[in-house]
Amino acid sequence: MIRAKRGVHRLKATMLSDRDLAVTDAFGLRNQAIHSGPIGEDAAEALPVPATLLLDKNGTVLWMDVAENYQRRQGPEVVLAALRAHLD
Numbered sequence: 001m002i003r004a005k006r007g008v009h010r011l012k013a014t015m016l017s018d019r020d021l022a023v024t025d026a027f028g029l030r031n032q033a034i035h036s037g038p039i040g041e042d043a044a045e046a047l048p049v050p051a052t053l054l055l056d057k058n059g060t061v062l063w064m065d066v067a068e069n070y071q072r073r074q075g076p077e078v079v080l081a082a083l084r085a086h087l088d
Contacts, residue, residue: 024048029066054082062086 016023024030029049050067052074063082067073 018048021046021048027051027053027061027064031070052079054086 018024021030029051030046031049032046047070050070050073052065053061054063056062063086065074065078065082
């Protein structure tokens with residue numbers, strides 16, 4: 001789904017679908033406090049905390065922003081500033 005829709009917004013970054021939460025757990029981003037996911041057989045036990053990560057080509061984390069409130073994330077200007085700081 002992500003790959004199919006990537007061109008709609010002219011995205012060049014790699015987007016991740018982490019259905020089994022393996023990457024979420026690797027970065028310690030599983031939200032254990034509140035479960036607001038779907039109820040049912042395929043439901044996850046918990047949802048990831050919204051986060052934006054900037055990694056270099058070797059997978060080293062250059063910058064990470066973790067949302068304190070899942071309904072409020074940093075604006076694009078914050079992410080753009082991080083890109084400029086780490087990639088320029």
